[in-house]
Amino acid sequence: MASSLFWYVREFFRAEWIRKFLFARTAPLVTPPHFRGFPEPTGRTCQHALFCMMACPAPGAIEVVHAGDGWMPKIHKGHCIRCGLCVEACPNGVLKSGRILETMEREGTSLIFSFRIAIDLELCTGCGNCCTACPVNKEADAQMGAGGHSSNDEVIMRVQDGDIVVIHEDKCTGCKTCEASCPNGAIRIARILEGSQEPVPEGVQ
Amino acid sequence: MKRVVDVNIPLGPIHPCFKEPARLKCEAKGERIIGVEVELGYMKKGIERIMKGRPWQEVMFLAERVCGICSVIHNLVFIEAMEQISGIAVPPRAARLRVIANELDRMQSHLLANFSYCYTIEHETLGMYLLDLREQVMDELERLTGARVTCAYIIPGGVRCDLRKEEAAALLASLERMEGDLRRYTGMFENGPMIALRSRGVGILTPDAAERAHAVGPTARASGIAVDCRMNHPTYRQLGFAPVTRPDRDNFARVMVRFDEVFQSIGLIRKCLTDLPNGVVRGRGVCTAGEVRYSGEAPRGELTYFIRSDEFGRIVEIQIQTPSIMNIEACCHEMIIGSDSIADVTATFISADPCIACTER
Amino acid sequence: MSLLQRIKNKVRARSIHVAYVDVGSCNGCDIEVLACLAPRYDIEQYGIYVHNNPREADVLLVIGAYTPGWEEKLAMVWEKIPSPKAAIAIGNCPISGCLFNRRETFIDPPVRKHIPIAAEVPGCPPRPTEILQAILSVRDSVFFNWEAEHP
Ligand code: SF4
Ligand code: SF4
Ligand code: SF4
Numbered sequence: 001m002a003s004s005l006f007w008y009v010r011e012f013f014r015a016e017w018i019r020k021f022l023f024a025r026t027a028p029l030v031t032p033p034h035f036r037g038f039p040e041p042t043g044r045t046c047q048h049a050l051f052c053m054m055a056c057p058a059p060g061a062i063e064v065v066h067a068g069d070g071w072m073p074k075i076h077k078g079h080c081i082r083c084g085l086c087v088e089a090c091p092n093g094v095l096k097s098g099r100i101l102e103t104m105e106r107e108g109t110s111l112i113f114s115f116r117i118a119i120d121l122e123l124c125t126g127c128g129n130c131c132t133a134c135p136v137n138k139e140a141d142a143q144m145g146a147g148g149h150s151s152n153d154e155v156i157m158r159v160q161d162g163d164i165v166v167i168h169e170d171k172c173t174g175c176k177t178c179e180a181s182c183p184n185g186a187i188r189i190a191r192i193l194e195g196s197q198e199p200v201p202e203g204v205q
Numbered sequence: 206m207k208r209v210v211d212v213n214i215p216l217g218p219i220h221p222c223f224k225e226p227a228r229l230k231c232e233a234k235g236e237r238i239i240g241v242e243v244e245l246g247y248m249k250k251g252i253e254r255i256m257k258g259r260p261w262q263e264v265m266f267l268a269e270r271v272c273g274i275c276s277v278i279h280n281l282v283f284i285e286a287m288e289q290i291s292g293i294a295v296p297p298r299a300a301r302l303r304v305i306a307n308e309l310d311r312m313q314s315h316l317l318a319n320f321s322y323c324y325t326i327e328h329e330t331l332g333m334y335l336l337d338l339r340e341q342v343m344d345e346l347e348r349l350t351g352a353r354v355t356c357a358y359i360i361p362g363g364v365r366c367d368l369r370k371e372e373a374a375a376l377l378a379s380l381e382r383m384e385g386d387l388r389r390y391t392g393m394f395e396n397g398p399m400i401a402l403r404s405r406g407v408g409i410l411t412p413d414a415a416e417r418a419h420a421v422g423p424t425a426r427a428s429g430i431a432v433d434c435r436m437n438h439p440t441y442r443q444l445g446f447a448p449v450t451r452p453d454r455d456n457f458a459r460v461m462v463r464f465d466e467v468f469q470s471i472g473l474i475r476k477c478l479t480d481l482p483n484g485v486v487r488g489r490g491v492c493t494a495g496e497v498r499y500s501g502e503a504p505r506g507e508l509t510y511f512i513r514s515d516e517f518g519r520i521v522e523i524q525i526q527t528p529s530i531m532n533i534e535a536c537c538h539e540m541i542i543g544s545d546s547i548a549d550v551t552a553t554f555i556s557a558d559p560c561i562a563c564t565e566r
Numbered sequence: 567m568s569l570l571q572r573i574k575n576k577v578r579a580r581s582i583h584v585a586y587v588d589v590g591s592c593n594g595c596d597i598e599v600l601a602c603l604a605p606r607y608d609i610e611q612y613g614i615y616v617h618n619n620p621r622e623a624d625v626l627l628v629i630g631a632y633t634p635g636w637e638e639k640l641a642m643v644w645e646k647i648p649s650p651k652a653a654i655a656i657g658n659c660p661i662s663g664c665l666f667n668r669r670e671t672f673i674d675p676p677v678r679k680h681i682p683i684a685a686e687v688p689g690c691p692p693r694p695t696e697i698l699q700a701i702l703s704v705r706d707s708v709f710f711n712w713e714a715e716h717p
Contacts, residue, residue, distance in 0.1 A: 273594025
């Protein structure tokens with residue numbers, strides 16, 4: 001008992017405690033500047049790379065919509081988890097959230113996307129739907145017919161002798177249009193995200 | 206032999222003392238508790254099923270949301286497992302920053318657990334002191350990572366952002382302040398005779414029983430068993446880590462182990478900050494195919510991820526083993542049995558720091 | 567406005583009793599609600615008391631994404647609350663199901679389908695200050711002049 005009393009009496013007679021007791025005021029309920037809030041536009045032009053949508057882990061959180069004569073990402077509150085991946089994935093710095101953009105620029109960090117095409121040849125029937133659906137193919141070879149045949153070497157993939165062949169995997173923009181068009185679920189796009197940082201100059205840290 | 210049960214008392218799923226829904230069905234003979242069953246199933250979301258077929262950038266966030274209280278460790282264990290699969294090296298500075306984030310998270314989790322315990326035994330003053338201290342830890346975590354809970358700080362090959370020089374100084378200063386405050390609060394807990402009446406000798410978990418129930422984390426360490434996965438972690442080994450144990454095996458010991466570990470965490474963060482290596486915080490590396498079983502020490506005990514991934518680093522198979530299920534088992538089948546009153550049931554249950562969200566996922 | 571109503575408004579504004587129910591969250595929002603109790607935010611200075619007992623509550627904070635275990639039970643909890651009452655959805659989980667709302671999941675969001683929701687606080691998890699503001703906003707929008715608007 002006595003020791004307990006001692007601890008409490010000691011606690012209540014500390015100068016700091018008395019000061020707090022007499023002049024108690026709730027701390028102002030402010031949000032610190034480094035808190036990652038909902039992403040906001042910085043005012044730079046959106047290039048419609050859609051990397052933000054691809055990086056976003058939350059279903060239905062971000063959408064790139066028409067704004068005036070350009071594009072702009074739109075955040076849906078209630079879906080967005082404020083993770084800030086869209087800010088890091090955007091190559092143009094269109095979004096900002098807390099200090100993320102500023103740190104990225106200072107430390108030279110970024111998230112890099114690369115896309116890989118995997119085709120299950122067991123499932124693929126060589127119908128060519130994916131080749132015609134692909135927007136990059138359309139750009140490269142506007143003449144590509146329904147069978148996915150093309151004589152153009154600039155296309156991402158084409159059908160040769162009844163089999164699908166991927167020529168330029170590096171041109172893939174990760175849009176997954178082909179996945180949706182494949183009747184057998186044979187083609188799958190992997191969106192690979194990789195962190196990177198430029199070397200830190202001497203004496204900065 | 207027929208068991209004589211006078212009353213069946215269900216506690217929960219909504220109970221003022223429980224943070225999360227679980228139902229304890231207690232069988233009492235007079236005032237004495239002779240059996241407890243826990244009924245779960247209020248939180249099952251099927252996280253492991255959702256994770257399948259997704260790349261790390263989505264699974265990482267799902268892993269964090271297995272448990273919102275100790276989110277950093279889930280982030281850490283998942284990412285380190287992926288790094289082991291893919292052979293991604295972590296820059297030394299990033300490894301230290303991970304330890305800092307992890308230890309800050311452990312501090313806030315332990316303080317929250319001890320707050321819950323104090324609140325359950327109706328010692329609100331101390332509970333509020335601890336909750337206030339926890340807010341200061343949350344501030345530090347927020348300054349480091351940018352978010353209070355579910356920080357998403359650790360990514361394959363490093364961390365999301367660096368710790369600046371002035372931030373490191375501020376962190377050191379507030380560690381100093383927190384340590385002083387915590388020393389006083391620990392003293393209040395240790396020397397309070399009323400607290401001792403509710404805690405000492407209540408909810409005994411003998412080392413044998415702990416082993417039978419596979420208790421882990423502070424619950425096992427309070428029974429004198431020195432298990433801690435941090436002993437096997439390379440960065441922690443560099444820091445000279447040794448687990449905290451206590452021999453006295455009761456509620457009091459479990460709370461005190463957590464207090465001791467907060468002090469230990471403060472020490473570890475200090476060590477990390479004093480010789481923080483220079484360099485980048487983010488290496489490069491792509492996740493690939495492989496299979497691994499990887500464990501880390503969560504605030505509540507050993508956390509294991511079993512992962513199999515395909516050639517593009519997408520999850521094919523994942524199993525998560527969280528610590529709370531073993532501790533809840535130890536709690537229901539060993540610690541609570543023989544309690545002298547129903548009031549001790551909630552206190553004992555909370556003292557094992559059960560986390561229903563990660564148990565059920 | 568009658569005198570009685572005025573007294574009721576005055577009293578109600580300073581005595582909001584809160585219960586929270588976790589219908590399958592990750593705990594992140596749970597502990598942020600708990601953090602509101604901390605001296606930093608000091609929820610009681612606004613006349614808000616957390617009791618976690620539905621029978622004496624005015625405001626129900628719903629946390630989590632509605633797992634099958636809560637079917638019928640949540641509606642039961644809601645019915646136990648005496649009027650006037652309001653439910654607030656805390657976090658993304660009750661609003662949209664957060665990250666868990668994918669195929670293969672067990673949850674059944676949004677909670678709006680199951681009980682009426684008066685206010686929503688987006689964020690995963692929302693900050694304690696945002697939770698505080700939401701509770702204060704339903705105080706003004708739901709409890710003010712309740713009798714006059716619900717004859
Ligand atoms: S902050 Fe995260 S959840 Fe929100 S839109 Fe960006 S990537 Fe999606
Ligand atoms: S759409 Fe599918 S089946 Fe058709 S060629 Fe492409 S991958 Fe093969
Ligand atoms: S909204 Fe986010 S933090 Fe809150 S319970 Fe859901 S997943 Fe957890």
